[in-house]
Amino acid sequence: MSNPIIRGIIRTKFVMTSREKASQMIRSNAEAYLKIAEQIGAVSSSKQVTVPPMIGVDPEMRGWSVFQIMEHNAIVNRIIARSVEKLAKGEDPTPERPINHKTDVLPKGLSGPEQIVAFRDSVDSYLSMIATLPKLRGTAETPHPVFGSFDAHKWHCMFGFHLGLHLKQAEKVVSFLPR
DSSP states (O other): OOOHHHHHHHHHHHHHSOHHHHHHHHHHHHHHHHHHHHHHHHHHHTOOOOOOOBTTBOGGGTTOOHHHHHHHHHHHHHHHHHHHHHHHTTOOOOOSSOOOTTTTTSOOSSOOTHHHHHHHHHHHHHHHHHTTOSOOTTOOOEEETTTEEEOHHHHHHHHHHHHHHHHHHHHHHHHHSOO
């Protein structure tokens, strides 16, 4: 997404979003994932489905199952959590080794029901950690691979936004599953 207008809209949306509103978006999106996995069951949640091109879903991400989408989100959630915490505490958020945003966030294999727990834990621990941080806005910034530099607050908003992008993908996967 190299469109500067879309990039500007997203950044403006994040600036105008309150901390609580961002946390609520995270909770709401996480609950929707868990509801999907519960409703369709483990067998259907394991089925890989190729979705048509979608905004925010790279070509190598289009053939995933619901569990693989949840695994991807848990990986990204932990990366964002680390950045937010370090930025909010005034610490250097630079990881020991650079994160490749095209490969390091991909599911590690065939994902199963264990991804429900990993996903839930990544969201719950993040929201618990956020509640302990006094300041998110106006911290130092780190670069997002698409949207430019983010402070801790914008990364907090990105957490829920990212869940929402892939929630649309999960819903599309479900729509292609046999009834």
